Amino acid sequence: MKILFDFLPLLVFFACYKLGGMHAEAVQAFVNTYMSSLLAGGSATAEQAPMVIATLAGILANALQIVYLKARGRKVDFMLWLSLFFFVVFGGLTIYFHDENFIKWKPTLIYWCFAVGLLVARYYFKNNLIRKAMGTQLSLPDEVWEKLNLSWTVFFAALGCINLFVAFVLFKADTASWVSFKAFGTTGLTFAFIIVQTIFLAKYIKDEEA
Known part of the structure; x- marks a missing residue:
């Protein structure tokens, strides 16, 4: 179970990207409607939107891991903090510039x-x-x-x-x-x-x- 827990953000990122690619236009509409303030230029193309939504989902999954462990009174491994730091920094750049090269x-x-x-x-x-x-x-x-x-x-x-x-x-x-x-x-x-x-x-x- 710990292995599955450790890989959760990666699995969420993968699933959201693949599902987003299958429904690119719907994801584009969602991103441009609810995330426009986070995007350079205020919008993303249908090709860029799946990566934007997958990156956001991955960041949230990583953050929720830490919240869950803290709520249970358990130790948060340094690896999780490091992963969240890079996810927020490079994921944030990916979302803002809607450019997958950062992530x-x-x-x-x-x-x-x-x-x-x-x-x-x-x-x-x-x-x-x-x-x-x-x-x-x-x-x-x-x-x-x-x-x-x-x-x-x-x-x-x-x-x-x-x-x-x-x-x-x-x-x-x-x-x-x-x-x-x-x-x-x-x-x-x-x-x-x-x-x-x-x-x-x-x-x-x-x-x-x-």
Whole structure:
């Protein structure tokens, strides 16, 4: 359930964009009627409207996640705050200029922030964040924790580059394909990485059980 909760804004964004594309003229009418004050020039085209409404829905979904956790008295992960910050900034630019290029940068900047955060925490503050997150569940040699921290750093950095390649090179003129990649491609790559990591850690888990 936590995985579904974490991916909720992404799923809302994807669903609203796809549904908006299927009813572009109706979405355009809604956007131009109720959101004109948020748009440069006061209006968006039928092609731009689905991205505008999807971005707004994604921002609201992200914000509601935080409100829900706060209302339940639960801790809000830093990742959620960071995601909301970039969603509001780059999503706001996307809505105002009705230009999807701004929102396409959001995933890359989040991934790169994670990568930089892992490096700074490890080499400046001497704190292995991967070990801190997983240390209560696994007992691993120090060198393995170092490899895990480095592998996650490289993975996040690479994921940010992949997003830019897909958004501005591979599907430069096909925003719908980028949205699908964001919803399923990066998610699939993340799960694949976790599976590979689990296989790598299997021998240490077996040694610990023995």
